[in-house]
Amino acid sequence: MKKILALCVFVLGLAFTTQVSAQTTEIEKKAHIKTEELRRTVKFNDEQKAQVYEVLQKYYNYLNRPNANESDFEMRKQKITAFVDEKLKAVLNEDQFAKFKQVKL
Template sequence: MKKIITLCLFVFAMFLGTDSANAQSNKIEVNAKAAEKTEALHKFLKFDDEQKEKVYLAVQEYTQATLDLEKAEVVKEGAVEKIKLLLEDKMKAILTEEQFERYQSFQEE
């Protein structure tokens, strides 16, 4: 009986460890994508370091939200558009008017 309980606990611990590893992998993936996109925007828009940090955080949040939507079983209609609008609003607040216009042309490419 003790062996069965030990085996069950071991299997349960393995499931917990797998979920934790997947979560860490997702976070690394999100951070890498956000850093890559931020760097591309930095080269294109030429913003300062303070703006760069804010842009990174906005892109990181957007990337995490889109990844969560991809994994969701049920997605509300308009959720993708809402996330895009939230990113656009944040970028508009962070960037100058000229930079934001260039950002919009960058998004269209």
């Protein structure tokens, strides 16, 4: 009986770990794709690329959190968009930031 219970706990733990890993991979993939898209449009260097990628990972991770309702999601999206603007304004020059603002996240 103890072995069956231990096996069930192990399988549930493995399933949860796999799901979290898949979400992380999806977030990284989205951030990478968007960073490359922005690199073609905004034309930033490798150092800026790494910083933009990091900011976009935080953006997608924050948006991926479960939310209670639709109005909460819109409020969270406005909040994280302001965060992204603030961080990228520090990373990009004025011309690059203006090009970034024309591209939709």
